[in-house]
Amino acid sequence: MNYLCDKCNKTYEISPLRYKCDCGNALTLAKESHICPNPQVPAAMSLWRYREALPIEVDTDIVTLGEGMTPLVPLDVNAPEHFVKLDYLCPTGSYKDRGASVLLTHLKALGVEAVVEDSSGNAGAAIAAYSARAGIHCTIYCPESTSQGKLRQISAYGAELKLVPGNRMATTEAVKRAAETTCYASHNWHPFFLEGTKTLAYEIVEQLGWRAPTHVICPVGFGSIYLGLFIGFQELQTQGIIVNTPRLLGVQPDVCCPIYNAYVNKTASITRMAQTGKTLAEGTTAELPIRGQMILDGIATTDGAFTTVDNTDIKIGLEILSAKGIYVEPTSAVVVKGYQKFQETGIISTGDLVVSILTGIGLKASF
Numbered sequence: 001m002n003y004l005c006d007k008c009n010k011t012y013e014i015s016p017l018r019y020k021c022d023c024g025n026a027l028t029l030a031k032e033s034h035i036c037p038n039p040q041v042p043a044a045m046s047l048w049r050y051r052e053a054l055p056i057e058v059d060t061d062i063v064t065l066g067e068g069m070t071p072l073v074p075l076d077v078n079a080p081e082h083f084v085k086l087d088y089l090c091p092t093g094s095y096k097d098r099g100a101s102v103l104l105t106h107l108k109a110l111g112v113e114a115v116v117e118d119s120s121g122n123a124g125a126a127i128a129a130y131s132a133r134a135g136i137h138c139t140i141y142c143p144e145s146t147s148q149g150k151l152r153q154i155s156a157y158g159a160e161l162k163l164v165p166g167n168r169m170a171t172t173e174a175v176k177r178a179a180e181t182t183c184y185a186s187h188n189w190h191p192f193f194l195e196g197t198k199t200l201a202y203e204i205v206e207q208l209g210w211r212a213p214t215h216v217i218c219p220v221g222f223g224s225i226y227l228g229l230f231i232g233f234q235e236l237q238t239q240g241i242i243v244n245t246p247r248l249l250g251v252q253p254d255v256c257c258p259i260y261n262a263y264v265n266k267t268a269s270i271t272r273m274a275q276t277g278k279t280l281a282e283g284t285t286a287e288l289p290i291r292g293q294m295i296l297d298g299i300a301t302t303d304g305a306f307t308t309v310d311n312t313d314i315k316i317g318l319e320i321l322s323a324k325g326i327y328v329e330p331t332s333a334v335v336v337k338g339y340q341k342f343q344e345t346g347i348i349s350t351g352d353l354v355v356s357i358l359t360g361i362g363l364k365a366s367f
Contacts, residue, residue, distance in 0.1 A: 005028075007021065008025065010023070016183040019184045019190055026290050035053045035241060046068045047196065081352065084356050086326070087358060094360040097129070098199055098228070101130055101196055103130075112136060118164075119187070127185050128159035131157070140154050188224060217355070219284050219331050219334045226250050226295060230298035247304050249338065253281045256279065258288060258289065269292060275287060280367055314333050
């Protein structure tokens with residue numbers, strides 16, 4: 001197993017400080033996966049039921065809090081063709097526990113003693129929690145505008161918190177300096193994080209009786225959930241578990257939507273888009289995704305699509321979900337109006353089986 005750069009085809013041995021190629025591109029993992037859920041193992045009701053599909057050695061101690069195997073339920077009992085995946089019920093309140101569990105398991109096995117990470121909140125909480133579980137010192141860089149509930153959660157896990165003035169991009173630039181000498185446990189750069197988020201695809205297919213939905217909708221900023229779904233569904237198809245991969249549908253805020261712009265303009269690459277205003281969906285403000293080419297590959301391969309929402313759309317989404325007994329953060333709520341817009345444009349047709357990912361809990365958000 002090695003790191004591979006899809007841009008220049010250079011390979012690297014796996015090491016604690018290596019998180020990108022010398023050419024500047026993000027790395028992927030050259031590996032083999034075998035999906036074989038095992039209900040007999042102690043971690044059977046977590047994502048570790050798919051351990052054989054994860055790039056972790058057999059004798060490695062797992063860093064886990066029981067993440068994964070979250071409920072998949074119809075949004076409306078009278079409309080069973082639209083399911084929601086309640087991934088905000090992971091231990092720290094977001095889907096990012098999936099990536100954190102696999103990543104911190106990997107880093108602990110390497111003997112890493114300290115990590116740094118940058119986050120708008122949820123990833124920082126996940127990395128802080130699983131670092132604490134692993135006995136690894138953790139420093140989290142966050143924008144000053146991050147919700148206070150998320151900041152308190154990060155601090156509660158014993159992580160050192162560093163607040164950075166400016167937008168999300170400024171926080172990323174700040175952490176890169178620390179990453180020169182300390183392991184960068186990045187949910188955006190590190191390929192082992194995506195190995196955790198890909199288990200969402202496994203669970204969806206298993207919970208639907210080993211069949212794939214027609215579409216999967218998710219919020220997209222840097223794309224760790226979109227890319228995890230892309231990797232997972234492709235692995236399932238390669239092994240013959242599903243015939244077709246779902247169309248992957250992404251939703252971005254209208255004030256920061258570089259992927260949507262590339263999609264509608266049919267460009268060969270994603271161009272940086274400076275954030276033009278405030279959005280309630282703070283978890284999806286990425287001016288330039290790190291794995292832009294891979295996201296475009298995901299759109300092309302799955303016949304995917306993107307749309308945008310504004311703050312009014314997000315508020316309506318929150319109200320609709322709350323009326324169904326579901327309390328999520330605004331970033332999660334983008335999928336509600338996203339679903340309606342994909343219907344209006346004919347991407348989602350009557351009778352299509354759709355799964356929307358609800359990514360983060362509402363209890364720690366400020367809105």
